[in-house]
Amino acid sequence: MIIRKSDREIARMKAANEIVAQSHALLADKIAPGISTAELDAMAEKFIKKQGGEPSFKGYRGYPASVCLSLNDEVVHGIPSSSRILQEGDILSIDIGVYYQGFHGDAARTVGVGKISPEAESLVAATREALDEGIKEAVAGNRLSDISHAIQTYAEDRGYSVVKQYVGHGIGRDMHEDPQIPNFGPPGKGPRLKEGMTFAIEPMINAGDFAVKTRDDGWTVVTVDGSLSAHWEDSIAITGEKPVIMSRPNN
Ligand code: MF3
Ligand code: CO
Numbered sequence: 001m002i003i004r005k006s007d008r009e010i011a012r013m014k015a016a017n018e019i020v021a022q023s024h025a026l027l028a029d030k031i032a033p034g035i036s037t038a039e040l041d042a043m044a045e046k047f048i049k050k051q052g053g054e055p056s057f058k059g060y061r062g063y064p065a066s067v068c069l070s071l072n073d074e075v076v077h078g079i080p081s082s083s084r085i086l087q088e089g090d091i092l093s094i095d096i097g098v099y100y101q102g103f104h105g106d107a108a109r110t111v112g113v114g115k116i117s118p119e120a121e122s123l124v125a126a127t128r129e130a131l132d133e134g135i136k137e138a139v140a141g142n143r144l145s146d147i148s149h150a151i152q153t154y155a156e157d158r159g160y161s162v163v164k165q166y167v168g169h170g171i172g173r174d175m176h177e178d179p180q181i182p183n184f185g186p187p188g189k190g191p192r193l194k195e196g197m198t199f200a201i202e203p204m205i206n207a208g209d210f211a212v213k214t215r216d217d218g219w220t221v222v223t224v225d226g227s228l229s230a231h232w233e234d235s236i237a238i239t240g241e242k243p244v245i246m247s248r249p250n251n
Contacts, residue, residue: 004196017105017246037069041080056097068095088114093231107247108233127230144190152184163204202233
């Protein structure tokens with residue numbers, strides 16, 4: 001069942017997502033060669049708590065950290081570690097969830113560490129743009145898979161592949177609500193979108209093949225072929241007109 005939210009509830013989800021966005025801004029400032037992913041995790045946790053929020057991911061199914069930090073061929077769910085030191089040329093996917101006053105916010109960004117290769121730059125840009133294409137379809141009257149199809153088409157037209165094993169999701173009082181939102185599929189399928197639905201749309205795009213596997217730590221998802229992967233996610237609310245992108249400031 002897809003839980004629709006009232007304007008009041010959406011206002012509260014915006015507040016949770018505001019902390020998510022601020023946390024991203026805080027970390028973006030610290031990204032540089034030499035810093036460890038554990039240090040970034042600690043900074044995010046401290047900031048989230050200072051704002052009165054809780055990191056949504058901590059303890060979720062036993063997840064051991066506050067944010068997910070995934071480097072290069074790591075797709076999602078990278079566990080922060082003091083031995084993972086950022087290096088010039090890396091790409092880092094930062095996924096942050098915040099629980100605040102009864103609601104979750106969730107967003108991911110992929111950033112370059114120092115100067116990155118043109119190939120990495122293009123992958124990161126295409127993933128961000130694929131998310132934007134998906135968001136454009138998130139309007140009342142469309143069907144769910146219109147979002148999925150727009151993302152897949154944009155990414156594959158540029159020679160990239162879309163991760164199939166992990167998907168976006170409804171979000172609200174629970175971090176994961178119905179529906180699941182694949183980043184692939186034909187248009188015109190699935191439930192009709194209605195005002196008040198709130199989604200976390202999150203393309204994970206690989207430079208090589210779409211196949212992924214989980215490392216022995218039980219969490220870190222990596223590409224099987226070792227190719228680079230990027231991840232962008234925003235939490236949005238469906239309205240009568242343009243979607244509200246709750247996890248971007250001024251939206
Ligand atoms: N943002 C991810 C998601 O939407 C992260 C959750 S996995 C966790 O599913 F274990 F880290 F919480
Ligand atoms: Co998510």
